[in-house]
Amino acid sequence: MHLTAPDERILAGEQGYVMQKAMEILAALGDIYDADRLIPVKSTQIAGVSYKTIGDAGLEWISDLSGVVRVPSILNPAGIDRLRWRELGVSEEFAAKQEQIIDAYEKLGIITECTCTPYHLRDDIAETGDHLAWSESSAVSYANSVIGARTNREGGPSALAAALIGKTPNYGYHLDENRIPSLAIRVEGELSGTDYGALGYIAGGIAGAKVSVFSLESVPTDDERKALGAAMAASGAVALYYIEGLPPHPPGGERGHRYVYERDIAERITIEHSEIAGVYGMCRCDPDIIALGCPHCSAEELAELRDLLAGKTVTKEFWICTSRALRNRHPDIVAGIESSGAKVICDTCMVVSPVCARYDCMMVASGKALAYVPQMCGTDAVLGRIEDCVRAAVGDAG
Ligand code: F3S
Numbered sequence: 001m002h003l004t005a006p007d008e009r010i011l012a013g014e015q016g017y018v019m020q021k022a023m024e025i026l027a028a029l030g031d032i033y034d035a036d037r038l039i040p041v042k043s044t045q046i047a048g049v050s051y052k053t054i055g056d057a058g059l060e061w062i063s064d065l066s067g068v069v070r071v072p073s074i075l076n077p078a079g080i081d082r083l084r085w086r087e088l089g090v091s092e093e094f095a096a097k098q099e100q101i102i103d104a105y106e107k108l109g110i111i112t113e114c115t116c117t118p119y120h121l122r123d124d125i126a127e128t129g130d131h132l133a134w135s136e137s138s139a140v141s142y143a144n145s146v147i148g149a150r151t152n153r154e155g156g157p158s159a160l161a162a163a164l165i166g167k168t169p170n171y172g173y174h175l176d177e178n179r180i181p182s183l184a185i186r187v188e189g190e191l192s193g194t195d196y197g198a199l200g201y202i203a204g205g206i207a208g209a210k211v212s213v214f215s216l217e218s219v220p221t222d223d224e225r226k227a228l229g230a231a232m233a234a235s236g237a238v239a240l241y242y243i244e245g246l247p248p249h250p251p252g253g254e255r256g257h258r259y260v261y262e263r264d265i266a267e268r269i270t271i272e273h274s275e276i277a278g279v280y281g282m283c284r285c286d287p288d289i290i291a292l293g294c295p296h297c298s299a300e301e302l303a304e305l306r307d308l309l310a311g312k313t314v315t316k317e318f319w320i321c322t323s324r325a326l327r328n329r330h331p332d333i334v335a336g337i338e339s340s341g342a343k344v345i346c347d348t349c350m351v352v353s354p355v356c357a358r359y360d361c362m363m364v365a366s367g368k369a370l371a372y373v374p375q376m377c378g379t380d381a382v383l384g385r386i387e388d389c390v391r392a393a394v395g396d397a398g
Helices: 005-011 017-032 051-063 092-107 137-147 156-165 195-207 222-235 273-280 299-309 324-329 331-338 354-358 367-377 386-393
Strands: 038-040 044-046 073-075 111-114 167-169 183-187 212-215 241-243 267-271 289-297 317-322 343-346 361-364 380-383
Touching: 005 017, 017 156, 017 167, 044 156, 051 092, 092 111, 111 324, 137 222, 137 241, 137 289, 156 167, 183 195, 195 212, 195 222, 195 267, 195 273, 195 367, 195 380, 222 241, 222 289, 222 367, 289 299, 289 367, 289 386, 299 317, 299 324, 299 331, 299 386, 317 324, 324 331, 324 343, 331 343, 354 367, 361 367, 361 386, 367 380
Parallel strands: 044 073, 073 111, 183 212, 183 267, 212 241, 289 317, 289 361, 317 343, 361 380
Antiparallel strands: 038 167
8 A cells, every 4th residue: 555755754654653553543544444544533533431341451451551542533332321320320340440441532632522423412423425444333323324424334443543544445335346336236125224223133133234226115214224234234244325316326327327337237126115024023922121222323313212201201221322411412302311310321332331231121112122132142032113112111011
């Protein structure tokens, strides 16, 4: 990979050890993936934040770093709600270690908003055509498939290296040739809400890492596309998908000219509505916690939950995960939700919090959580529509 003269000097150690190591990571990735050069990134999103997932080794590594990031950089969810961890039953020791991790990132100039939906916070960190270095798989999918920006699925270290250098190697989803769909998925029947997470759960398992293009009978909202991409990235490794008729379009098909990529479609499948309905019934455990907001809820999703919970009282633990920025921006919506006894949880989520392991069965409305909760928490997970989740939380099975 070609490096500019200033980049070569960083690689030689002119700007210190940490910058040298950051450049080494990017140069090694560029060489492995045959990138021609480094390209500037607009923003980074950095995974490897929860003490539950990175442990003492990760804390030590981050604490040894110095320098300042060159582009807006946002953290992925941590293991605690930074204000309510006691109430949620997190240990003092875990919370202290978690705060040390966040402090270490903050010293590098990283925005310590811990969320998998950085695009809900501000529009200027990712716009159509921007190159990014984001880590969290649902955020990567949203950036590529909804915003029309370009990012690979970075590991924590490579996203951090990109943040410090302000660049990333030009390979993978940064290049037109890797953004052309090879799998066409026709979906039968109208979908809404959680159906998109169920669809993603099935489609991700079929697609693996292939770029897919969906033909749908209904038009999804951005939140439904968020749910679809998150689930596909969890049950498969899908970082980019398209929906026929909606931007972004595959390269060359910007005006919706399907023939531009038709010749590259190697496989066509149909997913029937009954298969999607079947995902709801995969597990029938009796939930002792209901947890929504995977990925973190948008303002619209919070408002929907406030309306569904109006006048009700929850009788089970009910988490609604979102970013702290949105919680702070919408105090009236949050107050409406919490008057039911549900908890609007920030900075963390039902998968990366250590608390989730205490429950036997979690009801979720997310295909991603359905895939990850059993793996990461050892807890059974059952999928429900939002309305079913609210019914379960208020103890009204009917
Ligand atoms: Fe976000 Fe946690 Fe789900 S990081 S996508 S809420 S597993």
